[in-house]
Amino acid sequence: MKKVFFSLKEAVINGAAGLTIFSILLGFIVGAVVLLLAGFNPIEAYGAIIRGIFSKPKYMSYVVIYSTPLIMTGLSVAFALRTGLFNIGAEGQFIVGSLTAAMVGYFVHLPMMLHVPLCILSAMAVSAAWGGIAGFIKARHGVHEVISTIMLNWIALYLLNWAVTIQSFGQRGTGKSHMIQQTARIDLFGQWKITPEGIDFIRSHKILGDILKSPVNTGIIFALVFAFLVWFILNRTTLGYELRAVGFNPHTAECSGINVNRSIITSMSIAGALAGAAGGLQVLGVSYRVAKLAAMEGYGFDGIAVSLIGNNTGPGSVFAGFLFGGLKYGGSKIQDAVGAPTEVINIVVGTIILFIAMPKLIQLLLRRGGRWK
Amino acid sequence: MIDITKKFGDVVANNHISLTIHKGEVHALLGENGAGKTTLMNVLYGLYRPTTGTIRINGKAVSIRSPNVAISNGIGMVHQHFMLVEPFSVTENIILGNEPTRAGGIVDMVSAEADVMRLSQEYGLSVDPKALIEDLSVGSQQRVEILKTLYRGAEILIFDEPTAVLTPQEIQELVTIIKNLTAAGKSVIIITHKLKEIKQIADFCTIIRRGEHIDTVEVDKVSEEELASMMVGRQVSFKVDKPEQQAGAAVLEIKNLRVVDKRGIAAVNGLNLQLKKGEILGIAGVDGNGQTELIEALTGLARVQAGSIQVNGQELANQTPGTIRTNHKVGHIPEDRQKRGLVFEFDVAENLILSSYNTSRFSTFFILLRAAIYSNAEKLIKLFDIRPANAKITAKSLSGGNQQKMIIAREVSSNPDILIAAQPTRGLDVGAIEYVHQTLVEQRNRGKAVLLISFELDEIMNVSDRIAVIYEGRIVGEIKAKEADEQQLGRLMAGCSL
Ligand SMILES: Nc1ncnc2c1ncn2[C@@H]1O[C@H](COP(=O)(O)OP(=O)(O)OP(=O)(O)O)[C@@H](O)[C@H]1O
Ligand SMILES: [Mg+2]
Numbered sequence: 001m002k003k004v005f006f007s008l009k010e011a012v013i014n015g016a017a018g019l020t021i022f023s024i025l026l027g028f029i030v031g032a033v034v035l036l037l038a039g040f041n042p043i044e045a046y047g048a049i050i051r052g053i054f055s056k057p058k059y060m061s062y063v064v065i066y067s068t069p070l071i072m073t074g075l076s077v078a079f080a081l082r083t084g085l086f087n088i089g090a091e092g093q094f095i096v097g098s099l100t101a102a103m104v105g106y107f108v109h110l111p112m113m114l115h116v117p118l119c120i121l122s123a124m125a126v127s128a129a130w131g132g133i134a135g136f137i138k139a140r141h142g143v144h145e146v147i148s149t150i151m152l153n154w155i156a157l158y159l160l161n162w163a164v165t166i167q168s169f170g171q172r173g174t175g176k177s178h179m180i181q182q183t184a185r186i187d188l189f190g191q192w193k194i195t196p197e198g199i200d201f202i203r204s205h206k207i208l209g210d211i212l213k214s215p216v217n218t219g220i221i222f223a224l225v226f227a228f229l230v231w232f233i234l235n236r237t238t239l240g241y242e243l244r245a246v247g248f249n250p251h252t253a254e255c256s257g258i259n260v261n262r263s264i265i266t267s268m269s270i271a272g273a274l275a276g277a278a279g280g281l282q283v284l285g286v287s288y289r290v291a292k293l294a295a296m297e298g299y300g301f302d303g304i305a306v307s308l309i310g311n312n313t314g315p316g317s318v319f320a321g322f323l324f325g326g327l328k329y330g331g332s333k334i335q336d337a338v339g340a341p342t343e344v345i346n347i348v349v350g351t352i353i354l355f356i357a358m359p360k361l362i363q364l365l366l367r368r369g370g371r372w373k
Numbered sequence: 374m375i376d377i378t379k380k381f382g383d384v385v386a387n388n389h390i391s392l393t394i395h396k397g398e399v400h401a402l403l404g405e406n407g408a409g410k411t412t413l414m415n416v417l418y419g420l421y422r423p424t425t426g427t428i429r430i431n432g433k434a435v436s437i438r439s440p441n442v443a444i445s446n447g448i449g450m451v452h453q454h455f456m457l458v459e460p461f462s463v464t465e466n467i468i469l470g471n472e473p474t475r476a477g478g479i480v481d482m483v484s485a486e487a488d489v490m491r492l493s494q495e496y497g498l499s500v501d502p503k504a505l506i507e508d509l510s511v512g513s514q515q516r517v518e519i520l521k522t523l524y525r526g527a528e529i530l531i532f533d534e535p536t537a538v539l540t541p542q543e544i545q546e547l548v549t550i551i552k553n554l555t556a557a558g559k560s561v562i563i564i565t566h567k568l569k570e571i572k573q574i575a576d577f578c579t580i581i582r583r584g585e586h587i588d589t590v591e592v593d594k595v596s597e598e599e600l601a602s603m604m605v606g607r608q609v610s611f612k613v614d615k616p617e618q619q620a621g622a623a624v625l626e627i628k629n630l631r632v633v634d635k636r637g638i639a640a641v642n643g644l645n646l647q648l649k650k651g652e653i654l655g656i657a658g659v660d661g662n663g664q665t666e667l668i669e670a671l672t673g674l675a676r677v678q679a680g681s682i683q684v685n686g687q688e689l690a691n692q693t694p695g696t697i698r699t700n701h702k703v704g705h706i707p708e709d710r711q712k713r714g715l716v717f718e719f720d721v722a723e724n725l726i727l728s729s730y731n732t733s734r735f736s737t738f739f740i741l742l743r744a745a746i747y748s749n750a751e752k753l754i755k756l757f758d759i760r761p762a763n764a765k766i767t768a769k770s771l772s773g774g775n776q777q778k779m780i781i782a783r784e785v786s787s788n789p790d791i792l793i794a795a796q797p798t799r800g801l802d803v804g805a806i807e808y809v810h811q812t813l814v815e816q817r818n819r820g821k822a823v824l825l826i827s828f829e830l831d832e833i834m835n836v837s838d839r840i841a842v843i844y845e846g847r848i849v850g851e852i853k854a855k856e857a858d859e860q861q862l863g864r865l866m867a868g869c870s871l
Pocket of ligand 2: 410411412772773774
């Protein structure tokens with residue numbers, strides 16, 4: 001028994017998972033301190049978050065909806081990071097993907113079984129090119145991907161803002177595009193919900209009806225499939241092997257005959273495709289259109305946090321995406337419940353990342369802690 | 374050091390080892406690859422905490438929690454991989470973390486440089502205090518590392534395989550430096566696999582085998598052969614068994630090769646060379662005469678400016694490293710194993726397929742065949758005696774010598790027509806060297822060609838069939854290995870004609 005405990009402790013001290021869990025705890029503690037200093041009761045505030053997530057089936061359904069794009073952009077950042085590339089550009093790739101999906105979803109008329117895949121695939125293809133550009137100019141001209149993707153983010157934003165002003169695509173004067181066709185939507189029972197039977201059903205079924213009050217959609221299924229694919233590609237295919245080798249040690253990769261430049265372009269393209277799918281799924285499942293952006297929405301940037309918390313793996317991104325999605329949705333409720341600013345949640349997330357970025361410090365703290373006992 | 378035990382998970386790297394160092398002595402640590410020498414020294418230097426055991430310095434028990442504690446207790450360490458800031462000057466590197474300041478926190482470079490000069494004269498460590506690290510040779514960088522420890526007041530200096538990266542001339546200089554240090558009352562602990570060096574400089578030698586203390590002997594009272602067999606636990610032969618063999622047709626033909634180095638100077642300039650099937654061709658030469666650039670050109674890592682490299686009649690110059698490996702079947706054991714030879718974060722099995730992951734043995738339709746990859750690893754681990762025998766540990770946790778064995782296993786098992794072996798036995802123990810030499814000879818016996826580049830004249834003379842001497846980017850002489858003698862080679866390497 002003691003041995004089991006000891007090895008558990010070792011795993012926590014040395015392993016990535018232990019580090020993450022400990023960092024999350026620390027994040028919440030720091031958040032609590034901030035709340036205390038600001039004159040709020042942290043237990044009440046955290047209680048409000050937990051109630052805001054779990055007290056109604058509808059809330060949980062919202063958390064899933066919030067988490068879906070975060071998981072996807074998290075996967076995008078994680079994928080690039082495994083090849084040693086920092087994809088700040090998930091934001092722009094997300095925008096380009098959502099724009100593409102909105103266009104294909106509005107202009108093209110097809111049966112659903114074809115329309116949905118076409119929207120997602122074209123969003124992925126265009127965003128793959130968008131990410132690939134950054135990969136290409138890094139491979140070819142040595143321009144760092146952080147710089148090029150930041151610039152591409154702004155280009156994407158203004159491209160979108162221009163696109164919604166196009167006569168045939170945008171609704172005049174609203175800054176919004178037309179809604180995509182019904183056949184391109186991935187919501188569940190969206191049409192049926194507003195029929196008399198649907199309304200009846202929602203009234204009479206407590207749990208299912210409550211869930212249906214949220215814009216439920218199949219996006220999460222896509223996200224889970226993509227998470228599996230990312231894990232599979234990275235760990236089970238020759239492509240993933242090459243990309244990881246380049247990420248860990250480009251010199252050895254080159255010397256072993258791996259084409260480093262091609263790997264950089266491939267990795268950025270796949271990362272772009274994942275962020276593009278995130279944008280596409282958001283349009284097909286939640287917003288049904290794109291609208292003019294005054295500023296970045298932050299899905300891509302949140303993806304960086306998700307990836308880091310999830311230790312840059314497929315399964316990790318799913319876990320971290322849900323955590324982040326839950327905090328984002330549940331955290332939005334503490335304003336009403338205890339009057340504390342929602343920004344506290346950003347402090348919690350920021351602290352978690354700070355601690356994850358300092359594994360040495362955490363290990364030291366844990367060792368010290370071990371000796372006190 | 375008393376009764377030191379250090380475990381990494383299940384691996385016992387040090388098992389109740391005790392070691393006593395007296396003032397003014399040179400104490401050598403000898404042991405096979407993975408025996409636990411580096412680990413023991415890292416414990417002494419505060420990089421690892423011992424699982425159990427105590428350390429006493431001048432009779433006082435100390436708990437060395439970090440290198441800073443070690444330094445303040447007068448312990449300094451010169452690592453095998455230097456820890457210097459390249460764009461900084463010699464003085465800046467030496468005072469780093471310990472800067473003398475004038476009023477207002479301004480670094481007092483004048484007095485710092487004077488201190489460095491004084492120290493370097495005192496111990497015969499000639500360096501230019503103003504030179505930048507990146508412009509210095511490996512030997513000079515090592516002297517800077519030594520000065521750094523002395524500047525911080527080291528009384529016990531630890532050297533981890535200091536001679537592995539040095540040329541024979543630089544080794545002689547280091548020997549003089551160590552003698553000066555001990556004459557001034559400092560103590561030196563030195564890890565080396567070269568028995569000759571132990572005989573030359575050490576007073577005592579402690580032998581470690583598989584984490585256990587075997588014996589501590591007075592060096593004068595034992596022979597090299599005795600040391601070797603104590604360390605390996607069996608007799609080691611220093612001679613390479615090599616049947617007579619007629620070399621076949623030429624496989625590699627280099628004509629008028631010209632390659633420039635990083636600074637744009639022609640490091641290889643008009644080099645001609647021919648390598649035949651079934652022979653081992655040794656390239657002898659002093660470091661910096663174009664060996665690195667020659668290897669890089671042959672493997673596609675550096676651009677060829679002019680001339681041709683033909684393998685079986687096909688041009689290979691300026692092709693990608695991938696094409697050269699797969700289409701022309703050229704294997705490569707790189708000179709710098711940590712930079713180019715392995716991926717630290719990959720496990721042993723993954724490292725063992727780096728040059729063949731996309732062959733049908735290890736993948737179908739882009740899917741990795743994990744069962745094949747791991748059974749391949751089990752096989753190679755056994756064959757090449759990689760320790761610990763575990764395919765799933767990361768390359769980072771292998772000892773230096775076992776990392777090298779892993780690379781050699783990979784390159785030899787990919788069965789290349791031409792094997793370019795650069796410093797293949799650097800950092801290996803005598804037992805492992807014996808095995809690697811046998812492996813190279815086996816390649817040759819099977820009709821493959823081996824190009825051996827080494828700074829060790831003994832190795833070149835023992836293993837090669839033919840020796841080519843490189844000087845200033847050109848081959849200045851070729852001799853049959855059987856007819857070669859050291860003096861003659863030495864003269865050629867210094868640029869004199871026969
Ligand atoms: N950080 C680590 N994690 C896990 N195992 C380790 C680690 N460092 C060393 N080991 C293991 O401890 C043992 C001793 O390694 P060490 O580096 O001390 O050997 P060494 O005697 O210096 O060998 P070499 O001559 O090859 O340098 C080896 O089995 C090695 O795999
Ligand atoms: Mg070692």
